Amino acid sequence: MDSLLQAQLKLMPEMSILLQKRYRILQMIQLSAGSGRRVIGELLGLSERETRKELDFLRNQGFIEISRDGASITSTGNDLLIELKEVVREWSGRLQLEQSLASYLNIKEVIIVPGNVDTNTNTALLQSKEAAKYLESILSDESIIAVTGGTTIASISNYVHQTDKWKQLLFIAARGGVGKDVRLQANTIASLFANKMNGSYRTLYMPDSLSEEAYSTMKNEPFIKEMMDLYERTNIIIHGIGDALEMAHRRNSSVEEMQRLKEIGAVSEAFGYYFNNQGEAVHRIRTIGVQLKQLENMEHLLAVAGGTKKANALLSYFKQAPAQTVLVTDEGAAQEMMQIIEQNN
Structure with a gap:
């Protein structure tokens, strides 16, 4: 882990937890496109309110799309998963x-x-x-x-x-x-x-x-x-x-x-x-x-x-x-x- 990331984690340790949570949500949507909010929340152990909040964030950033059929990942979201894989692997232990x-x-x-x-x-x-x-x-x-x-x-x-x-x-x-x-x-x-x-x-x-x-x-x-x-x-x-x-x-x-x-x-x-x-x-x-x-x-x-x-x-x-x-x-x-x-x- 480079020195900048180490410094960021010391100052904001909650950043690692939030990043891992959003990464897991993206990962799950990639694997099972079309899952609804309730299913995503249940699989990840998140409340309905928390799930809605995170899905709205990911949609606003252009990482996912939400339709009547459920959530699906965008090409930008796929690229992000690839870029973050090693970082999340290290931060998660x-x-x-x-x-x-x-x-x-x-x-x-x-x-x-x-x-x-x-x-x-x-x-x-x-x-x-x-x-x-x-x-x-x-x-x-x-x-x-x-x-x-x-x-x-x-x-x-x-x-x-x-x-x-x-x-x-x-x-x-x-x-x-x-x-x-x-x-x-x-x-x-x-x-x-x-x-x-x-x-x-x-x-x-x-x-x-x-x-x-x-x-x-x-x-x-x-x-x-x-x-x-x-x-x-x-x-x-x-x-x-x-x-x-x-x-x-x-x-x-x-x-x-x-x-x-x-x-x-x-x-x-x-x-x-x-x-x-x-x-x-x-x-x-x-x-x-x-x-x-x-x-x-x-x-x-x-x-x-x-x-x-x-x-x-x-x-x-x-x-x-x-x-x-x-x-x-x-x-x-x-x-x-x-x-x-x-x-x-």
């Missing part, structure tokens, strides 16, 4: 929090968006948008990108730009199908990215969890061997991190299996592996897909997960995560993680 977490987790970078996905859907959209932006910054021609499933990863595909900038991008499913919703499975998500970015995709149409007999048979099939070869050559992987018991439930695990996971202290799940609080893999399912040892050789790992409820799972997984990982998360998870870290140290 997120920059310091990002650096502290990245250092503790021993990973390349942490990117934190404001809010908590557990309580605010717009925070989830911001998280997806930041993940999409980071993905586009690391792509190159002929990249092979593996994607896992789930709502969070599916949402990222909404924010990548429709483009043919990169040549021969290949998106591949990092695992088989988990859960009953086909829209949230890795195969579907790989196709969404490919269609948006003028790339191709390869699917893995099989259950995420296999019996020992099925696993032994399938791993020798030519198309499985081809997928395993693609995993060895993957440059980028985009993945979520799950709560162990929640993921077991999504896999329709039996009561006995759920109890077993509790007994062995499973806290987090990723790539079919279950990890305890020390980051040790205490259980794994038989699955055809990206294997844990393959992550070490991938150039970029983009992990996306947020919410206060995920804090313990994130700390568990990152005890063993590769150092080249970038985590996109939210304030809810980041602050809860730091609180747990401080309590344990």
